[in-house]
Amino acid sequence: MTGPDRLAQLEDRLRRLEDRAAVYDVIAAYGPLVDAGDASGTAGLWTEDGSYDVDTGRYDGHDGIAAMVGSRGHQGLLARGCAHLTGLPRITVDGDTAVAIAHSQLVLRREDGRGYDVLRATAHRWELVRTSSGWRVSRRTSRLLDGRPEARELLRLPVAPPEEAFP
């Protein structure tokens, strides 16, 4: 392969790693933003018409997602003390879209102040798109891991197997 071709290939491979890093950052930003109560910051992780479909409700677009963060329910969690901790996501980037599978936990401070209860353990499927201002979430689907098949089916949805991710 000649120099120019090798350069172009390097640039492609580098772009792919940068895309992964950007997707990690979007996913990593969610917990801190909702735990800070930052409604517009949280909504801004999604595309304008992005959606968040969770077992407890469905939130559409920036207004819908911001309203969730501003809701009485969410504000009650913040006042008590809560943390949305995100586990290591499995990511596949394919051109201008990406899919990530990740678990999270929501822990809530106990009323007696002695530590935290694990309120939720959730399976998430993040679908992301490259936009002119960076990677954004087009859809996040989240289901409580409560023994019902929904969460397990979510986790089974196809993501490229490890061997295809870096050919």
Add this chain to the structure above:
Amino acid sequence: MTGPDRLAQLEDRLRRLEDRAAVYDVIAAYGPLVDAGDASGTAGLWTEDGSYDVDTGRYDGHDGIAAMVGSRGHQGLLARGCAHLTGLPRITVDGDTAVAIAHSQLVLRREDGRGYDVLRATAHRWELVRTSSGWRVSRRTSRLLDGRPEARELLRLPVAPPEEAFP
């Protein structure tokens, strides 16, 4: 340094980052696969003769690991609702092998349905190898963090210090 040498060096550095990304993906895939009850998918993260040595038992090869996922004990966890959440791993790639240290938690839905109990908090040492079809786990050693020295010794095993990881 001349152009061709710089290119070759860039390719090496890029390969190393791609290896890290692939190792992250293997580790990240474990929790979703076991929580989905995907026995063959879980086993496929290991090499054919890979092993999983955990304080509660030892599982060898694809058959052994798949049998663990299909076991009555594991299926009982799934039916109740469980999540294996993996924390941020520390990874060292050295040529065709890699070592990662990571914590995980296993949370189990409470019988009364009010949240989850943290059943296990575990230290893991992942040993991985590059195969013709991607990175695979050759051995995973896991010990409950229960105050006994085993888990702490596992965490103390040598991994390249940060300063050597990117010289």
Add this chain to the structure above:
Amino acid sequence: MTGPDRLAQLEDRLRRLEDRAAVYDVIAAYGPLVDAGDASGTAGLWTEDGSYDVDTGRYDGHDGIAAMVGSRGHQGLLARGCAHLTGLPRITVDGDTAVAIAHSQLVLRREDGRGYDVLRATAHRWELVRTSSGWRVSRRTSRLLDGRPEARELLRLPVAPPEEAFP
């Protein structure tokens, strides 16, 4: 753009990704090191004059941080069985400094041995610097997510938004 310029740009982009990887490794090393009770290893993640400012105290320099790990309180946690699990961090590298925001949980084995209690859920702001021997922590600020404004303000502190991270 000519070959040499493209090469130089590639090297810059690659360096940035390597920096991210190194920062991930420093953050990921913390939990395993403190849970192993490795006082000097933990302290070595910081710069010589680095500081760790947590809601329960402030620890300065290698001696201060090592003393925290060796303290009766910390050793008591280790003897009971504890895990410091770090969630996915959000990282911004800017030249020779980096900032990361991450949650962690501290779980402690219950006295009756039946699982773990979530003792702490904490928001962290890591500030790191490039040194001649790799990336080190110059300051870590940590606040319990207990409903007080401190932790939420910590999470709100400016980090480059995702769109600026990879221009």
